[in-house]
Amino acid sequence: xxxxxxxxxxxxxxxxxxxxxxxLIAVAWLAIAFVNASAPSGLDWLRFAILTAGATAHIQLTxxxxxxxxxxxxxxxxxxxxxxxxxxAIILPVPLTILVVGLVRVQRWxxxxxxxxxxxxxxxxxxxxxxxxxxxxxxxxxxxxxxxGIGGSLxxxxxxxxxxxxxxxxxxxYIGTVIALAAPxxxxxxxVLGSPADNVLEAITIGLGAVTAILLVIMPPAxxxxxxVTVVFNRLAEIEQLQADxxxxxxTQVANMRGWTxxxxxxxxxxxxxxxxxxxxxxxxxxxxxxxxxFGHPAxxxxxxxxxxxxxEVTRPSDVVGRFGGEEFLVLLPGTDQAAATVAxxxxxxxxxxxxxxxxxxxxxxxxxxxxxxSIGVAVFPEHGDSLPSLMQAADAAVYEAKESxxxxxxxxxxxxxxxxPPREARHVSH
Numbered sequence: 001x002x003x004x005x006x007x008x009x010x011x012x013x014x015x016x017x018x019x020x021x022x023x024l025i026a027v028a029w030l031a032i033a034f035v036n037a038s039a040p041s042g043l044d045w046l047r048f049a050i051l052t053a054g055a056t057a058h059i060q061l062t063x064x065x066x067x068x069x070x071x072x073x074x075x076x077x078x079x080x081x082x083x084x085x086x087x088x089a090i091i092l093p094v095p096l097t098i099l100v101v102g103l104v105r106v107q108r109w110x111x112x113x114x115x116x117x118x119x120x121x122x123x124x125x126x127x128x129x130x131x132x133x134x135x136x137x138x139x140x141x142x143x144x145x146x147x148x149g150i151g152g153s154l155x156x157x158x159x160x161x162x163x164x165x166x167x168x169x170x171x172x173x174y175i176g177t178v179i180a181l182a183a184p185x186x187x188x189x190x191x192v193l194g195s196p197a198d199n200v201l202e203a204i205t206i207g208l209g210a211v212t213a214i215l216l217v218i219m220p221p222a223x224x225x226x227x228x229v230t231v232v233f234n235r236l237a238e239i240e241q242l243q244a245d246x247x248x249x250x251x252t253q254v255a256n257m258r259g260w261t262x263x264x265x266x267x268x269x270x271x272x273x274x275x276x277x278x279x280x281x282x283x284x285x286x287x288x289x290x291x292x293x294x295f296g297h298p299a300x301x302x303x304x305x306x307x308x309x310x311x312x313e314v315t316r317p318s319d320v321v322g323r324f325g326g327e328e329f330l331v332l333l334p335g336t337d338q339a340a341a342t343v344a345x346x347x348x349x350x351x352x353x354x355x356x357x358x359x360x361x362x363x364x365x366x367x368x369x370x371x372x373x374x375s376i377g378v379a380v381f382p383e384h385g386d387s388l389p390s391l392m393q394a395a396d397a398a399v400y401e402a403k404e405s406x407x408x409x410x411x412x413x414x415x416x417x418x419x420x421x422p423p424r425e426a427r428h429v430s431h
Contacts, residue, residue: 015181019121022174026128030098033131037094047216048088048096050223052103054212055084057227059107062234066108079108080237082202083230086164086209087216089130090137097134101127122175129170137163145217160213164206201237208233249323251301252308260322260330264388267320267334271381278381279333279341282395283311283348286373286407288327295361295369302359303369307352314351315344328399330392338380338412345376345410353408373408375399384413 040048058080059066066079081104088100105123140159208229215222247259255263264280271278285307292300304327311321311329320332331348333341352374361367377398385391394413402411 015178018181019178022178023121023124026124026174030124030127030131033094033135034098040093040096044092044096047091047220048100050216050220051084051088051092051100051212054223054227054230055081055100055104056107058084058230058234059104061227061231063110065234065238080201080205080230080234081108082164082167082205083208083212083226085126085130086133086167086206087213089133089167090160090163090210090213091216092134094131094134097130098127101130121178125171125174128174129167132170133163133167136166145214157210157214160210161206164210168202168206201233201240204233249308252305252323254308254312254329255320255322257322257324260320260324260332261388263320263322264330264332267332268381268388268391271334276335277337277383279336279338279344280379280381280391280395281331281333281341281345281348282324282377282379282392282399283307283329283331283352284375284377284399284403285327285352286375286403291369291372295359295367299359299361299367299369303357303372306355306357310351310355311348314347330395336380338378338383341378341380342410342412345378349374349376349408349410375402375407376410377402377413378410379413383415385416390416 062080084104085097085101088097092100101123105119105126109119137159140162145153145156208226212223212226215226247255247262249256267278270276285303288300288303291303304323307329308321308323311331315321315331315333318334322330322332324330331344333344336344352372355370355372357369359367359369377395377400379385379391379395379398381391384394394416398411398413402409405411
């Protein structure tokens with residue numbers, strides 16, 4: 001993520017061009033949609049007031065929670081306001097939909113504390129996504145909810161979900177692109193799209209938005225229930241984030257030692273019961289101090305983040321990547337014997353050597369860090385140890401052997417030596 005206090009003119013040129021051009025196109029689209037929309041009726045204004053009141057209650061009652069979640073940083077943030085924007089896009093005409101988004105975003109401004117150009121851009125993105133979702137839902141109509149049977153209600157509910165997916169998809173493309181362009185050296189699936197938990201939360205939020213739309217048409221006073229539900233979900237989202245943060249390394253967004261150790265202990269316990277192998281790779285980036293000394297510590301941080309991303313990409317979903325400390329990482333490989341672990345280590349070593357990282361030097365100028373290498377130690381349960389500490393010690397010793405042998409190589413841990421037998425006591429023969 002780029003620092004929050006960076007001015008627009010200090011961002012990459014591609015970021016500036018994309019932001020300005022896309023905003024102009026989006027504003028033009030919004031203007032056309034606004035002009036061509038039908039005038040709101042009295043019922044539309046009543047529904048608008050109900051949604052606005054619910055959104056305001058939600059935002060104000062969760063303000064402190066949102067501030068804490070945003071201050072945590074380092075991740076895509078789902079703020080649950082889709083519960084109010086999605087029903088507006090489905091039920092209200094375009095002018096009132098845009099107005100709902102504007103009122104929601106203005107209230108969020110006092111919590112977000114982001115650069116003005118970022119906030120304006122994301123607000124335009126929400127408006128564009130909402131109006132496009134509205135156009136799609138209307139095109140799939142007509143929607144006479146009061147006269148729907150079971151089959152018709154299922155079809156209409158499906159169209160509501162389609163509108164919600166359009167709303168989310170437009171934001172992913174629109175906002176995800178600008179996030180990737182703002183900090184290309186840090187761009188990865190997690191920073192652009194969010195974690196699986198983030199996306200599950202967003203899907204739930206869109207589903208709740210569809211429920212809110214139904215209540216708004218069938219039983220408007222019941223929308224108050226959704227205000228309570230969003231407050232509860234906001235609290236649950238904060239708890240989930242805090243739990244994830246306790247087990248996540250803030251710099252690289254992979255597991256920290258606490259999170260990795262918990263996963264490793266569970267894997268070893270299962271392996272011991274099933275007599276399955278488990279491998280551990282310890283990866284140590286060679287000459288990392290040279291990177292900090294040559295390019296500066298921000299560049300070193302970029303290298304660590306890119307290495308963590310690389311490890312996530314070249315390992316299996318069942319594998320667990322963690323940061324051991326400094327420039328050292330650990331990878332847990334469940335169900336992997338020595339031969340397969342060696343292949344995995346070689347794959348990682350080759351991928352590190354091919355890594356090209358766009359970052360900044362000490363003067364803040366763009367530069368490229370490449371041709372870096374890593375020394376990797378491999379330890380397998382139970383051959384090299386019967387506990388997590390003994391396996392980690394064996395993998396660490398193998399890393400030192402790799403470094404002493406010239407670096408940029410994979411070394412297998414040595415089998416543990418049996419304890420030396422104590423010297424036999426001399427016999428005393430009495431005469």
